[in-house]
Amino acid sequence: MAKGKDFYAVLGVSSTATQDEIKKAYRKLAKQYHPDANASDPKAAEKFKEISEANNILGDPVKRKQHDEMSRLGAFDFGGFGGGRGSRPSGGGYGGGAQNVNFQEFDIGGLGGLGDLFSSMFGGGGARTGAGAKPSGPQRGQSVETNLEIPFRTAARGGKVPIELEVNEECSACHGNGAAPGASIRICPECSGRGVVSFGQGGFAVNRPCPVCIGRGQVPSQKCPACAGTGEVRARKKIIVNVPEGVDTGSKIRLKGQGGKGASNGPPGDLIINFTVKADKFYKRDGLDVIATVPLNIAQATLGSKINVNTLDGKKVALKIPPSTASGKRFRVRGQGIKKGGKTGDLIVEVEISVPDTLTPEQEKMMKDFAEAGGMKY
Numbered sequence: 610m611a612k613g614k615d616f617y618a619v620l621g622v623s624s625t626a627t628q629d630e631i632k633k634a635y636r637k638l639a640k641q642y643h644p645d646a647n648a649s650d651p652k653a654a655e656k657f658k659e660i661s662e663a664n665n666i667l668g669d670p671v672k673r674k675q676h677d678e679m680s681r682l683g684a685f686d687f688g689g690f691g692g693g694r695g696s697r698p699s700g701g702g703y704g705g706g707a708q709n710v711n712f713q714e715f716d717i718g719g720l721g722g723l724g725d726l727f728s729s730m731f732g733g734g735g736a737r738t739g740a741g742a743k744p745s746g747p748q749r750g751q752s753v754e755t756n757l758e759i760p761f762r763t764a765a766r767g768g769k770v771p772i773e774l775e776v777n778e779e780c781s782a783c784h785g786n787g788a789a790p791g792a793s794i795r796i797c798p799e800c801s802g803r804g805v806v807s808f809g810q811g812g813f814a815v816n817r818p819c820p821v822c823i824g825r826g827q828v829p830s831q832k833c834p835a836c837a838g839t840g841e842v843r844a845r846k847k848i849i850v851n852v853p854e855g856v857d858t859g860s861k862i863r864l865k866g867q868g869g870k871g872a873s874n875g876p877p878g879d880l881i882i883n884f885t886v887k888a889d890k891f892y893k894r895d896g897l898d899v900i901a902t903v904p905l906n907i908a909q910a911t912l913g914s915k916i917n918v919n920t921l922d923g924k925k926v927a928l929k930i931p932p933s934t935a936s937g938k939r940f941r942v943r944g945q946g947i948k949k950g951g952k953t954g955d956l957i958v959e960v961e962i963s964v965p966d967t968l969t970p971e972q973e974k975m976m977k978d979f980a981e982a983g984g985m986k987y
Contacts, residue, residue, distance in 0.1 A: 616663035616676060624677070628668070632859050635664040639858055639885060645758075661756050661883055664859060750878035751777045751869030757882050759852055761889035765899065765921050765947045767854035771847065774880075776869035778844045780836035785872045787838040788829030795830070797822035840872075850882060855949025857894065860884045892921070897947045897954025904963040910934045918958050920945045928958060936962035 617624050620634040638660045640646070647653030666672045753776050763770065779785040788794055796802040800819035804826040808815055818824035823839060832838030848867055856862075861883045868878025886894075893900045903918060913932035917925040926942050939959045946954025968976065 614659075614663070615680075616666050619659055619663035620667065622667075624680070626667075628670075631664070631667050635660060635668070636858050639664075643885065645887075665754060665861075665881075665883065668859065668861070747875035748872040749875050750871040752878035752881065753868045754881040754883065756885055757850065758885045758887055759856075760887050761892055761894070762921055763852055764856050764884065764886040765854065765892075765894070767852050767856075770850045770852055772850055773845055773847045775843050776846055776878075777841045778870045779872040780833060780840055780842045782835035783833035783840060785840040786827075786829070787823070787825070787833050787836065787840040789831040789833050792829040792831040794827050797826055797828045800826065802826040844869075848880070852884070855897070855947050856884050856886070858884060858886045891919075894947065895957075897949060897952060898957055899946045899954065900957045900959060902959045902961050905930065905934070905960050906963055906965070910936070910960070910962050918942070918956070920956055921947075926956070930960065934960060936960065 617626070620631060620638065622630055622634050626634070639657065642653045642656045642660060644654045644657055666676050753774060755772070755774050757770065757772055759768075759770055780787075783789070786794070797804075797819060799821040800806050804819055804822065804824045805816040806819050808817055819826075822828050825840075829838065833840070836842050848864070850862075850864070853862065861881060864880040864882065866877045867880035870877050891901055893902075899921060901918060903916060905914065905916075908914075909916075909930060911933065913934070914930045916928050916930060918928055920926055920942070922945075926945065928940055928942070930940075937959065939957050942956040942958065944953050945956035948954075965972075
């Protein structure tokens with residue numbers, strides 16, 4: 610395989626892993642390397658980002674197919690990929706006997722979004738269109754992917770969460786052409802106006818967007834001061850995310866048209882949200898069921914009692930505890946779990962017998978009397 614990221618290795622699963630196995634591996638690693646749980650480890654955030662990136666690729670059947678296709682293409686010599694600057698085009702051939710190969714010859718074009726996958730695997734920008742030249746007509750805006758950490762109860766019941774993110778948008782000063790006001794525009798000398806340059810060695814070459822003109826095929830005599838000639842600027846965007854009920858760590862949603870603004874009156878991109886659910890002090894999740902651990906003192910467990918338990922909706926449910934209840938005993942409250950896909954889980958109350966740290970002299974005497982009445986000797 611090319612010298613890129615093996616996302617299966619990142620998640621520690623095999624290439625034949627099922628989607629459930631991939632999801633479980635991601636959840637385990639996400640909890641292990643979450644920045645909140647590793648505040649003293651600066652590398653944890655980068656590891657968490659890498660894990661999320663791997664889950665984004667392998668958790669999506671289309672992107673996973675692209676990843677696997679790239680693995681198969683590893684049988685070719687990709688030695689020059691991502692290396693130094695390659696030879697410029699000269700007729701139909703390339704220096705050193707390298708052959709100019711368009712990826713569509715491998716029938717990858719129909720997979721969709723290959724440029725984004727290349728960017729993830731090799732750390733470079735993928736081709737914008739065709740052989741890499743930037744289109745001059747309307748362009749779709751940047752699709753943005755981000756991780757969103759949400760409270761347990763919001764994940765279970767749904768809700769609205771505000772987020773702020775940065776997106777690439779067309780520079781309003783130069784309208785995306787990268788030129789300063791009044792500047793002249795000429796053919797790019799690096800790519801001769803093609804918008805792409807070739808990288809390759811060992812008999813294989815690949816077209817990449819020209820780094821000088823950024824795929825436009827033209828360069829201005831003076832760069833736009835607002836965007837430094839890139840034609841794009843970073844902009845902050847605030848939106849409200851409607852979290853569906855029942856999401857879990859690893860769940861994702863796509864918000865159409867909530868990404869970056871399109872260039873030249875093109876449509877906006879999408880926003881892809883990857884959810885990470887915070888741990889709750891009281892509840893734990895088991896599928897659609899919610900488990901709540903409730904402490905009982907010795908008297909309540911021995912003699913029986915009535916307790917009130919809060920549901921996810923904040924309502925109180927009365928629960929009768931029978932005499933001689935052991936620690937770890939579970940009671941099920943129907944229909945008070947998580948709702949998803951037309952199904953609703955239950956609230957499972959697990960009792961835990963708590964022992965007091967200290968006893969008053971009176972309490973100690975009563976406990977001894979109780980023990981002696983049961984035949985216990987000291």
